[in-house]
Amino acid sequence: MARRPCLDCDQPTEGTRCEPCRLARGRQRERARQRPTARQRGYTTEHEANRAAVLAASRICWLCGHDGADQADDVVPKSKGGTAKASNLRPAHGTNPCPTCGVRCNQARGNADATPPPLSR
Structure with missing residues (x-):
């Protein structure tokens, strides 16, 4: 079989993904299966409406x-x-990193206290 680049890391592989990337994808899928849904985590229709209003007011x-x-x-x-x-x-x-500093600010902050921490740039 011809070797081709891994779909995730471009390392040469026999299949579509190299072994480390294949194992990482399996761990990601397992985490996703175990994680509660957004509704179960408390993100209701009220949250969705307020989220839309906040993002419409400012980006x-x-x-x-x-x-x-x-x-x-x-x-x-x-x-x-x-x-x-x-x-x-x-x-x-969050979903997309900041185009200026390249940080996913929401994920970098996690569930820290309300004062935004200095993010590494």
Whole structure:
């Protein structure tokens, strides 16, 4: 069989993915199967409506100050008693990294306290 580049890392492989990438994808799939749904984690229709309103008002990330935010970050995380109210949501980079600094600000912050930490650039 001809060797071709892995779909994930471009290393030569016999199949579509090299062994390390194949194992990593399996771990990702298992994590996704075990993770509760968004509704189970508390993201209700109220949250979705408030998220849309927050992102319509501004796309400036409250963590890094750059344009292009695509998620609404909980100022007080749900795991620490935060609510789905619009006053608890701020725009942040998440699904797509910031085009300026390359950070997924919402994921980098995690469930830290409300004061945004300095992010490594």
